[in-house]
Amino acid sequence: MTDLTRRSLLGVGAGAAALGAVAGVGGAYAAQRTDGSGPATPSVDDQVVAFRGEHQAGITTPAQDRMHFVALDVTTTDRDELRDLLKTWTRAAERMTAGAEAAPGGVVGGGPYGVPEDTGEAYDLDAADLTITIGYGPSLFDGRFGLADRRPEGLRELPAFVGDDLDPARSGGDLCIQACANDPQVAVHAVRNLVRLGFGVGSVRWSQLGFGRTSSTSRSQTTPRNLFGFKDGTNNVKSEDGAALDDHVWVQPEDVPGATSWLAGGSYLVARRIRMHVEVWDRTTLQEQEQVVGRTKGEGAPLGQKAEFDTLDLTTPGADGQPAIPADAHVALAHESRLGGIRILRRGYNFTDGSDGLGHLDAGLFFVAFMRDAHRQFVPMQKALAAKDRLNEYIEHTGSAVFACPPGLTADEHWGQRLFS
């Protein structure tokens, strides 16, 4: 073995190239199109949504068609490892939202003996308006990482609601990543690669695929339908709503004083996995369906009105002289006039997770909504719905989580910085 060289050890024949890799890697990515002045805007040309800006993309961004959502438990107890992961995620997320591989040359550039740094299934695909939105759960601030004093007052677990049938394995989490795109493969690729980068620091607690949007977050979008066949999100807060966004969606500086100020400009995300008993619903008459929802099925008009966007009026009488919209209809209970002006930005997705073993689809709505304060907005709304909503006969909440989504990133900033600074 005296004349052993690396070459002979590796059994390499003559003619092979001996190469040295030298990397020039530095700083974070700059955004492709960052004006820093407002919400992320969609692009018409390159299907790229700006990653950086005042607020995170994926909230007021016009809702994409597909979603892959994942909640993780942090498994390390090392604060620096968590911070490093947030930095690593930032870089990979920015690259992927630009349509690039998770790392330069990630698919084949590492050579035959390297493990590809990017999993490859989105290699030839466009960015498909991919957005990657991160959020932090209440449990992240339990003291393991020295963040206890940084927990915003509003970041608390949701209370139990009447009728909840929550599965702990589909609820909670220290971190969440919401990946939305117009191509499901792009969204799944994003989550898969971020999860992979997190092995050893965090592990997946639960995840949810959504195959079709159920809300519009922009006036440029048509209103989609949920699995009950009704238009959903007609009265949503929209990205064009300027002042309403500040009132109802974005956490304001006065909401998060002192050590919790890292959340200013962010938003609370509430996720609820709502199983729909679609087979039972499908056996329900049209009249009953419309009474339960409070809108017409075809046009989506409030009962008693003509067109989808006609003003919803809870006093307009029907043929029998009673209010056309029953007091316990879904839209009545959820309406801001009944809830002291409360509104939320809904951004949910239809899902089916196969079947339930009884011959029924395990299908429903993965409700995702963003708001300025979950406990002052979602909680009273859901309390009202849980108590009286006629829809409850057809639905069941099986998963629940709340996260605080930090504001957008400035140039060169990464997700770990403001939280840990």
Add this chain to the structure above:
Amino acid sequence: MRTPTLTVALTALVLAATAACSSEPTEGNAAVVGGPITVEATDTSCTVARTRAAAGTIEFTVRNTGSKVNEFYVYGEGDQILGEVENLTPGLTRSFHVEVATPGTYQTACKPGMKGDGIRGDFTVTGATSSQAPDAAMATAVADYQEFVSAQADALLARTTEFVDLVKAGKVADAKKAYPLARGPWERIEPVAESFGDLDPKIDGREDVVEEGMQFTGFHRLEKDLWASGLQPDTSVVADQLLVDVKEIVAKAKAVTLNPLQLANGSKALLDEVATGKITGEEDRYSHTDLYDFDENVKGSKAAIDALRPVLKARDAALLATIDSRFAALDTALDAHRTDTGFESYTALSPAEVKALAVALDAVSEPISKVAAVVAK
């Protein structure tokens, strides 16, 4: 389970490691003759000032005069990256070095917008191939690991002999105790053992992977007899055959010649075994002694890393430190299930406990998967 770990085709490239991130000219070599090669990258073009250079260290200075974020790459065969600079924002100029030791034709590429194949151009490297010094550390790593394999092979023979004797004597209770222990050395060197074709299924094949025309023999057949179906008329014959097969594989394992990449891949393959066979409770479905095998696979994986330790320490100390700390965490997770005599039954684990083991296993498997590339540098 069989995995084709040791049949890795070894072709192509040897990589020489350098980490020249500074802009200081590297010592020796006719490196920076003619100065840095300037590259102008726009949204639609990639102009490389010179497309020839002598083998050695080559410096590029890349300027992004376009409106999109750009990247510049130097590629070898099969688009392997020899050097790259990313995050070139509009207006930015950055320099980097790439080490090319072998003359030949390479490619350069600008990637406006960071995606696609980029704007390619050929790049020629001239001169003589720089020779490489023998790598004593690598040779030592291989020698150390072969010694480990040899010692495990001896233990496998001794313990299998003991186990077979107990089975043949009809001492079921003692044979049950000896079963997981006899498998230990096997599990530690499984990728080596599995490289000998038919012997692996004969010794370690599970009932569901027995191919048509083949008998169900080996450890798992005896496991089934001991725990499930009771001793059968042919149990002794199967036991004798196991010893014959083990003797053959021991002789082969002691004679095997390995290379460093096989150590790296073997280390990974052992953890893959745990992930696909042991964490699921499939391996020892009658005895439920899966955690013994789990532990031995991990020990075998660690042994390969230990043999490579001096190499890894020199080339990627951070990776080695991560591997060490995550192996330690995995050990702690396994320790929770140790008993006075060995390990708890797999069936005693709650789903949450299985998940905790899987999380610790994933944590170490990711960095282990990067070892081969470090060894191949």
